[in-house]
Amino acid sequence: MARGKIQIKRIENQTNRQVTYSKRRNGLFKKAHELTVLCDAKVSIIMISNTQKLHEYISPSITTKQVLDQYQRTLGVDIWTTHYQ
Numbered sequence: 001m002a003r004g005k006i007q008i009k010r011i012e013n014q015t016n017r018q019v020t021y022s023k024r025r026n027g028l029f030k031k032a033h034e035l036t037v038l039c040d041a042k043v044s045i046i047m048i049s050n051t052q053k054l055h056e057y058i059s060p061s062i063t064t065k066q067v068l069d070q071y072q073r074t075l076g077v078d079i080w081t082t083h084y085q
Contacts, residue, residue, distance in 0.1 A: 021049060029057045036060070042067060 011017040025047060032043045036059040044067040045057040058064055072079055 018051075025055055029055075032057045032059075042070075044068075 011020055028045065032045055035041045036043050042059045042062045043057065044059070044062070044064045046064070047055045049055065056064070058067070068079060
């Protein structure tokens with residue numbers, strides 16, 4: 001039995017929005033962990049909720065700084081310059 005499709009739009013009810021955020025955040029982190037284990041991918045997720053709480057997932061074999069450094073090398077940009085601040 002398939003679930004019904006939902007319309008993607010902002011949830012107006014604050015309580016429902018927070019519950020959805022929490023559930024989807026946990027689902028996203030679970031998928032990130034699965035990618036790390038199954039595919040040896042290096043994953044870093046940084047999320048800041050509307051209540052200014054920081055949530056992050058980082059693959060055990062790497063640090064967030066290493067992910068950002070690799071991102072810089074791959075794109076050939078310097079994300080630490082004042083241009084991006």
